[in-house]
Amino acid sequence: MPKVLIIDDSAVMRKMIQRIIQQSGFLIDEFVEAGDGKEGLEKAASSNIDLILCDWNMPNMTGIDFVKALRGSGLKSNIPVVMITTESSETRIEEAKNSGANGYLTKPFTPDQLKTKLGNYLLVK
């Protein structure tokens, strides 16, 4: 079963996303958390992560810099990344796609929107 890494500087948002994913019925082995992109890289390197959900605006390393670093890292460079962020302009979405993000979801989002977006990467019970 998949391991999901959630990268967001808000602990509340990390918990909310976990709760919505669980309530959506997705099969998940484990949630791993990180508070910024730098910690996210460390967790991605040290755990067998299957999907990464990543905020944009974070201290130490932003989400977009995390995606670029991950894609350039070699060994773990192919893990799917869905950005979950308040940045909703077309420019940002394009930038994320060009940097290697696989999906994009803007905050605030409904539980159904998250379920639809993650349905491309996770199986339901």
Add this chain to the structure above:
Amino acid sequence: MALESLMESIAADIADATKTLFETMILMDLKYDDAVLVDDTQIRTDVIGMVSFTGRYHGVIALFCSKKFALKIASTMLMTELTEFTNEVKDAIGEVSNMIAGNVKTKLAAQHGDMHLSIPMVIAGEGLSVTAVNNHSAVGDTTLSCFSKDPWLMTPFISNNEMFNIGLLLRESTK
């Protein structure tokens, strides 16, 4: 666009963004009224969640609410009953402020060029007031002083019979 008209337009965006947020993620009912200009002597609150922004225009978007309401928001977001005003509650208020400001930023940037938001800041006490430094007067048990010559454009909201406000300060940046 005249600053006053722009502020009213932003206040409408704030109302829309807040309504969307409460309906989609916080799952609490929400009503609101027209925004009004208030001077800083009229603001009294327990909790302030604020995000500042810069760009062609700069200013602050701030959420003003009671501790009771802040606990209610955080409890609903986490689906657990929170009774103590912990960092988790402040995090929730910061995230709410961030999502409202982020929504407004997208609309404002589309019309007026790129904007940058600060990280959210949450200030919590009891009976906090916001007052201009050169008109300092103690209102309530704790006084938070910040310099603001301009009035706030304040949108009043009601959710679960609790009132809260979201305020906007705005100035055009000098070229």
